[in-house]
Amino acid sequence: MSFPKRAFPWQKWVMTAVMVLGLIWSAFITDAHIGKFFENFGEFTKIFIDMCHPDWAYTPYVFGPMVETIKMAVIGTLIGSLLAFPYALLVARNIVTNKVVVGLFRFILNIVRTVPDLMLAALFVAVVGIGPVAGVITLAIFTFGMVGKLFYEAVETIDPGPLEAVRAAGAGKLEIIRFAVFPQIANYFVSYVLYAFEINVRASTVLGYLGAGGIGVYLQQALSMFRYDRVGLMVLVIFIVVLAIDYVSGKTREALL
């Protein structure tokens, strides 16, 4: 008996070819040539060398804005997460069985998630003015969208058994959430909040660039004045702080799950 021959996977190869051609074509029409990168490489090395000689005398002026950045991230994460908690329960299919309610509120959550954080920052800088308040609002909304989604997905994976048991004992909806849902997801929630905080510290440094407070404001000033020695210092400080926060939060999350 001969070994059966597999039909030639035309579809797979055609799709691959289309994608590769599409990639090349998009590179051409957007004028993104690798050559351009090397053309200006000299400029890049010059800036890089400048950045490697940080202006240490500027250090005391960096701490204030760095702390402000972290504060923005903390408050933004906190507000966003606190709002996301009840909202996630509202859009979890195993908690709210009404399909219309779940569908509608999920749609709203998805819309919130599609707005880029930079656009939110630009918007709130225009609305509440330059400063950390705009940053906090931006981060709160950004966190709400991100944590809300992570969180309702966690809620939907819980064991339904305890819910049934607590219901059988005569508990109402809120009591079921308190005694059967919450204990199963509390650790995930804390973990996701820390994860959001990690992202927010990084994001908030950039948000300042748009005037939303924190170290980004100073970064933008230094860049526009071509003070690459100061930029170098700030990049270094941001690097160390982000690394430290990621490490601590990462270890905590490992211990939680």
Place this chain on the structure above:
Amino acid sequence: MAEPKPVIEFEHVNKIYSNGVVGLKDIELTIMPGEFVVVVGLSGAGKSTLMRAVNRLHDISTGDIRIDGESITKARGKQLLHIRRKIGMIFQNFNLVKRATVLKNVLTGRVGYYPTWKMLFGLFSAEDKQRAYEALQTVELEDKVYTRADQLSGGQQQRVSIARALTQSPRIILADEPIASLDPQTTKRVMDDLRRINQELGITVLINLHNVELALEYGTRIVGIRAGEKVFDGPVADADAATMAQIYTGQEEG
């Protein structure tokens, strides 16, 4: 002395699922206080549906179910919750919150007795903590109070869930295949606990079992279910081999 009143009454109970499958067919059942009733039948015969109809975890289509003379079928809101708290339930998969301690799990049996706001803060009274501890003593697990539920063996978890049901101070305990995922030794332990609760505390037990030998050993009364219909109902003494075979196969033997 007044005649004892039935604790569970099924009156022409029908359950038809939304996909047209018949779950229960014209069930008539009256259970008196202190009985140990074993429901037997094949998988999918409707045993679990019958159990969940009693505390209305599943709604029935037509008919009426009364607990202590009060209709649970017509009960609304708080009234329904108050009937439910009279009925403890234990499950095949124990249904404990695995990340929580034994004590927290057992205390949840008490939630039906508190206003919601108190429960949101988890404010159980010292009296109820004592009650939970005593329930754990009944199943001889008092040394595990602060152990996390997932640290216990299957048999121990099932006994914790019995303690949770006891903490409810129930009139009735429903047990839905409580020993299906346990080994023979722990099975005996759990069944003995249920018998003791039935005999010493006078709590009515309604249990469904796969195992015919266990049904005959522990039950005082057997109810046979086939394809959603009650095909046998009588004391254990009347449930001979031929009757059991008929419940399971639907054919007279010999």
